[in-house]
Amino acid sequence: MNENAEIRYNASKYRTPDGVPADIVMFTLTKRERKTVTKTLPLRELKVMLIRRKKWPCAGMWALPGGFCQEDESIYDAAKRELKEETGVDGGHLEYLGVYSTPGRDPRGWIISHAFFALVEEWMLEQRQASDDAGEVGLFTLQEALEELELAFDHREIITDAYHRIQQQMLQTTIARQFLPPHFTLSELYQVIQTVVPEFKEPNFIRKITSTRSRQGILQEVRDEEGRPLSSNQYSQRPAQLYMFTDHVPLLSIYT
Amino acid sequence: MNENAEIRYNASKYRTPDGVPADIVMFTLTKRERKTVTKTLPLRELKVMLIRRKKWPCAGMWALPGGFCQEDESIYDAAKRELKEETGVDGGHLEYLGVYSTPGRDPRGWIISHAFFALVEEWMLEQRQASDDAGEVGLFTLQEALEELELAFDHREIITDAYHRIQQQMLQTTIARQFLPPHFTLSELYQVIQTVVPEFKEPNFIRKITSTRSRQGILQEVRDEEGRPLSSNQYSQRPAQLYMFTDHVPLLSIYT
DNA sequence: TAAATAGTGTCTCTTAGACATTATGGT
DNA sequence: ACCATAATGTCTAAGAGACACTATTTA
Numbered sequence: 001m002n003e004n005a006e007i008r009y010n011a012s013k014y015r016t017p018d019g020v021p022a023d024i025v026m027f028t029l030t031k032r033e034r035k036t037v038t039k040t041l042p043l044r045e046l047k048v049m050l051i052r053r054k055k056w057p058c059a060g061m062w063a064l065p066g067g068f069c070q071e072d073e074s075i076y077d078a079a080k081r082e083l084k085e086e087t088g089v090d091g092g093h094l095e096y097l098g099v100y101s102t103p104g105r106d107p108r109g110w111i112i113s114h115a116f117f118a119l120v121e122e123w124m125l126e127q128r129q130a131s132d133d134a135g136e137v138g139l140f141t142l143q144e145a146l147e148e149l150e151l152a153f154d155h156r157e158i159i160t161d162a163y164h165r166i167q168q169q170m171l172q173t174t175i176a177r178q179f180l181p182p183h184f185t186l187s188e189l190y191q192v193i194q195t196v197v198p199e200f201k202e203p204n205f206i207r208k209i210t211s212t213r214s215r216q217g218i219l220q221e222v223r224d225e226e227g228r229p230l231s232s233n234q235y236s237q238r239p240a241q242l243y244m245f246t247d248h249v250p251l252l253s254i255y256t
Numbered sequence: 257m258n259e260n261a262e263i264r265y266n267a268s269k270y271r272t273p274d275g276v277p278a279d280i281v282m283f284t285l286t287k288r289e290r291k292t293v294t295k296t297l298p299l300r301e302l303k304v305m306l307i308r309r310k311k312w313p314c315a316g317m318w319a320l321p322g323g324f325c326q327e328d329e330s331i332y333d334a335a336k337r338e339l340k341e342e343t344g345v346d347g348g349h350l351e352y353l354g355v356y357s358t359p360g361r362d363p364r365g366w367i368i369s370h371a372f373f374a375l376v377e378e379w380m381l382e383q384r385q386a387s388d389d390a391g392e393v394g395l396f397t398l399q400e401a402l403e404e405l406e407l408a409f410d411h412r413e414i415i416t417d418a419y420h421r422i423q424q425q426m427l428q429t430t431i432a433r434q435f436l437p438p439h440f441t442l443s444e445l446y447q448v449i450q451t452v453v454p455e456f457k458e459p460n461f462i463r464k465i466t467s468t469r470s471r472q473g474i475l476q477e478v479r480d481e482e483g484r485p486l487s488s489n490q491y492s493q494r495p496a497q498l499y500m501f502t503d504h505v506p507l508l509s510i511y512t
Numbered sequence: 513t514a515a516a517t518a519g520t521g522t523c524t525c526t527t528a529g530a531c532a533t534t535a536t537g538g539t
Numbered sequence: 540a541c542c543a544t545a546a547t548g549t550c551t552a553a554g555a556g557a558c559a560c561t562a563t564t565t566a
Contacts, residue, residue, distance in 0.1 A: 208512075236518065240519085250510055255458065
C-alpha cells in the first residue's frame with residue numbers, strides 16, 4: 001500500500017493520459033431474403049454500426065461505440081463490457097485491432113483509444129436500436145460510412161483499418177463461421193467470403209474446397225447419426241451438401 | 257483553450273492511468289562465422305535483448321527496454337524514440353504488437369503497456385552494450401529468456417507473444433529481408449527462415465521457390481548491367497545465384 | 513417441361529515431392 | 540582427386556483451371 005502511495009506520487013509528477021477508451025467497430029452481415037424469387041441465396045451486405053454523438057466534442061457526427069476503461073479491468077474487458085452494453089449479448093467475435101494515439105486526435109485532451117472489431121449478428125443490434133433513442137444508431141455499408149458520413153475523431157482511419165483487417169482475417173482464418181449458421185452450404189460460404197472481400201473470385205470454389213488435401217481440413221461434411229450426408233435445399237432447387245467448420249486453421253506461408 | 261480546461265476538469269473527476277509506456281522486444285539474428293570450416297554458412301541464432309532492472313519494482317530482474325510515452329507523441333513515436341535511444345540508429349523494422357493492461361501487472365499503479373517488436377542488426381546493439389554499464393544488457397536466445405531468466409512484470413507473456421508474431425510474420429511476409437543483405441543466396445534465406453521458425457521444413461526449397469508461379473513474385477534474380485546473373489561463392493564451393501526481394505507480398509488465403 | 517442450382521467428367525497444364533545426377537570451384 | 544554445395548533431370552502423383560455435362564428439385 002505504501003508502495004502504491006509512492007508511485008502515485010511519482011506518477012503525479014508527470015503528465016499522464018486523460019483517458020483510455022475502447023472503441024469497437026461492430027460489423028454485421030445483413031441478410032435480406034428476396035421475396036420475388038424463391039429458392040435463392042439472400043442478399044448479404046457488410047455493415048458497420050455507428051452512433052450519432054450528442055455531446056461535445058464532435059456533436060452530431062457519427063462515431064464508433066465505445067467507453068472508457070476503468071482501473072480494475074483490462075482494455076479487452078472494457079471492450080467486452082461495451083460490446084455487451086451495446087448488444088445485450090455476451091457472445092460474438094471480439095478482436096483487438098490497435099491503438100490510436102496521435103496527439104490532438106481528441107480535443108478533450110490526451111486520450112489514447114484502443115480499437116477492437118466485433119462480428120455480431122444483426123438481431124443483436126436491433127434491440128439496441130429499439131431501446132435507446134432511435135435515429136441515433138445506424139447501420140451503414142462500408143462505402144456509406146467511409147465516403148458519405150461525417151465521422152468523429154479519427155474514426156474514419158479506424159474503420160478503414162478494421163475493414164482491411166476483417167478482409168484479411170476472412171481469407172486467412174475461419175471467421176466466416178461468425179457469419180454463418182453451424183451448418184451451411186458451400187455456396188453460402190462463398191457468398192459470405194465475397195461479401196466481405198469482393199475481390200475474392202474462385203470459379204471452381206466448390207471443386208477446390210472439397211478436393212484439395214491441404215484445405216480439406218478446415219471443413220467437414222455434416223452427416224446424420226447413420227453417417228448419411230445431410231443436405232439442404234433452402235437456397236436451391238437441388239439440395240446442397242451441408243458443411244461445418246472444423247477447429248483446424250492451417251498455417252499459411254508465402255514460401256511453401 | 258477553455259475547451260481543454262473543461263476537459264481536464266472532467267478527466268480529473270475520473271481515475272486515469274498512471275502511465276503508458278512502450279516496451280520493445282528487440283530481436284536480432286546473431287551471425288557467427290565458423291572458423292574451423294571454410295565456405296560454409298555462418299551459425300545463426302535468434303536472440304532478444306533484455307536489460308537488468310536496477311530500481312524498484314522488479315529490481316534485479318530482466319526486462320524489455322522501454323519508456324513512457326509523452327503527451328506530444330504517439331505511442332509509435334515513443335517506441336521509435338526508445339528504439340533509437342537503445343540502438344543509436346533510426347532504421348530497422350518496428351511493428352506494433354499489442355497492449356498489455358491486466359490490472360495489477362505493474363505495482364507502480366495503473367500502467368498500460370504497449371508492446372512493439374523490432375528487428376535490428378547485431379552491431380546496433382553492441383554500441384548500447386558498450387556505452388552504458390555493461391553486464392546490465394544481455395542478448396539471450398528465446399529459450400534462455402523464456403525458461404531460465406526471471407523476467408519483470410508480464411514480460412514473459414509479451415516475449416512469448418512477440419515470438420509467435422515474428423514466426424508468423426517470417427512465413428507470411430518478407431521480413432526475412434531485415435535479417436539478410438540486399439543480395440543473398442537461397443540457402444541463406446532458407447537458413448534465416450529456419451532459424452526463426454525451426455518447424456519450417458522444405459526439402460525442395462530452392463526448386464519450389466524458383467519454379468512456382470505464385471511464389472516467384474517475391475524474389476528476383478540479381479543481374480549485372482549486361483543482364484548476366486550474379487552469383488556468390490562466399491558460403492559454398494560452387495557459386496550460388498544471388499536473389500533479392502521484390503516489393504511484392506502475396507495475399508494468402510486458406511480457401512484459394 | 514423449363515428453370516435454377518448442385519455437383520461430376522474430362523482434359524490439359526502445372527506443381528509437389530522424392531531421388532538421382534551433374535556442375536562448379538576450393539582444398 | 541576429393542569434397543561440399545548448387546543446380547538440374549526425371550518420374551509419379553496430385554492439383555489448378557476451364558468447360559461441358561448430368562442430377563435434383565420446384566414452379
